[in-house]
Amino acid sequence: MLRMTSVIHWRWLSLTTLSLVLLSACGFQLRNNYHLPEQLQHVYVQGSQFNQLLKTLKQRLVIAGAEISDNAQHETQLRILNDTLDRRTLSLFESGQVAEYELIYRVQYELVVANKEPVAGEVEVFRDYQDDPNFALAKTREREILVSEMRQDAANRIIYQLISSLSDD
DSSP: OHHHHHHHHHHHHHHHHHHHHHHHHTTOOOTTOOOOOGGGSEEEEESOTTOHHHHHHHHHHHHTTOEEESOTTOSEEEEEEEEEEEEEEEEEOTTSOEEEEEEEEEEEEEEEETTSOOEEEEEEEEEEEEOOGGGHHHHHHHHHHHHHHHHHHHHHHHHHHHHHHHHOO
16 A cells, blocks of 8 residues: 555656646746846836836836836936826716726836837736726726726736847847
């Protein structure tokens, strides 16, 4: 019986090891596991100090191993030029009240690296939002959560775009 358990244990261990090797060989990475290029290791992030996206971007860059500089003269600068939240009506109730919106979060940014052309970019994040006037307070909170998630998604997309544009050079 002990021999049988040992064989099962070794088979399980071998299968797990083989799975991990194959998983890493296919290029699988954990989400938000960034490999920052050298140009993004030390970066100055510019934008409105009250902008939630700016705070989220800085947090994500620090988690990825970047050092955020307070010096605007730094060689690498990420400038958040504009971020807007718009909404568009998708559907109406029979009474004419809005039943569903599409939230559109747009961010325009520019990456300036010394001795290179500035790289301009734009990110758009879309979410559908169902509105119900009978639950106005709950729907307001739901909308706040959606907008926060959209900012986080935009921050991730910006970082991925920056990594991609710097890796192409």
